Amino acid sequence: MNPMPNREMVESAAVGSFVVPVYKPRGITSTHVVRALKRAGGFARIGHGGTLDPLAEGVLPILVGPATRMTEHLHAGSKTYLAAVLFGATSATCDLGGEIVDSGSSIPAPWRVRDALRLFRGPIIQTPPRYSAVRVGGRRAYSRARAGENVDVPARSVTIHRLRAIEFAYWNSREMASTGRLAGLGGRGRLVAALEVVCGTGTYIRALARDLGRSVGSGAVLVGLLRSRVGPFAAASAVPLAQAESLARAGQLADIGHSPDEVALHIPALLLGADSARGFVHGAFAPVAETAGPRRVYAADGRFLGIGEVEADNLLRPRRVLAPAAEIGQ
Incomplete structure (x- = not known):
């Protein structure tokens, strides 16, 4: 039996190689966060531990120096999301990033949505959205889709460890108009489900929303997404991007960094x-x-x-x- 290592010794050896959980705001890409911190701190090697879509927010682990070699272990761990799914509409991007179209179908009752969730627990086969970073024929699917190509994204196996409905609400036309993207859906209200999703690597929450909508016959789009946890890193303790940039410019980002072995404590x-x-x-x-x-x-x-x-x-x-x-x- 081997004793556990002394944490102070581990952390003192991690200078120049560390992980910082950063809170990514909505409206920017994960790559934007990496580039901003690379520019602010002059880091030679820096990356992130799992892409968040531009319209999503939440914890984005940033790995610096040799810690970037631990990225695959972050990917292998589970991720937790809070998702808002609106029923009775569709979108090419499966979220608010594309043109929102009224599906013309009836709005499902909450019990039907809750009952349909069982279809998506455990190992499932999921097809990523056409507008995704998955490579198809050597190019990103979103690049092909934006060029007007008919993209056939291959389905793959993913695992959803936990999926539950936290609450349901009905949005009226005023509430939908406040999003800036749903104003054209007309006067009828829409059911919105708040879901908690704990999933493995490769899972697209946008695709889950799309498929859940199809399963209840109404169509659905993702209208909000917060990643609350990646492995050991929680959104509640993540560092705001502006603060992380300030620390990086001052050469102090490592001071709040985690030792890279924390990525693999399992x-x-x-x-x-x-x-x-x-x-x-x-x-x-x-x-x-x-x-x-x-x-x-x-x-x-x-x-x-x-x-x-x-x-x-x-x-x-x-x-x-x-x-x-x-x-x-x-």
Whole structure:
């Protein structure tokens, strides 16, 4: 059995390699957030841990330095969303980003929507929207769609761990007009469902809204989306973008950063002796008395080295090395 690493030691070793949960506001892209912080802090390596659509808001984990190698582990974790879905309308983008069209169908009762949610729990087959970042024939689907091409986006398997209706409301014409996009839907009211969605990687909440609308025969569009959690990072504790930019310009963004190993706390930890730690950061295998599977790997002094994989032959194979080789063994 391996003891857990000392958190203070881990954090002190993470300077220049860290994760900051930033609150992305509506109206900008996830790439905009990355570029703004890259410009403000002059970071050579920076990325985000999962795209949020321009019309969505919420937590966007920003990874800096070698921590960018942990992106796949953020993607592998679950994400939690609060979604507002309006029934009785459709859109090419499945949200307010496209032209909103009255479906002409009757508005479903709340119980029908609640009952239909069971169809979308667990592993499901989902087709991403035509206006999405999925690559089709080497190009983004949204680029092809905007060019007027008929885009056939392939369906794929995704997992929805939890899906529930929090509340229902009816929007009248005045409330719809206040969105700036729904004024043309006419005088009849529309049912809006507030949903909580906990899902795995690759899930499009816009597509979920579209398919839920189809399942009740009315059509539906996503009219609001907040990502409240990505892995261990919550929107409630995310840093506003303006504050993050200010800290980056002052060279202080790392001061509020999280150690990159926090991205993978669901993976068991493994501490290595000095010789094995030096070998790990140079790509060498190490014999370990461990069952097969991934490991968060640490030096004996608590420094986070990266992610390894214990093979069936009890050898630890380096997968993602984050620690500079020159620092190990000093």
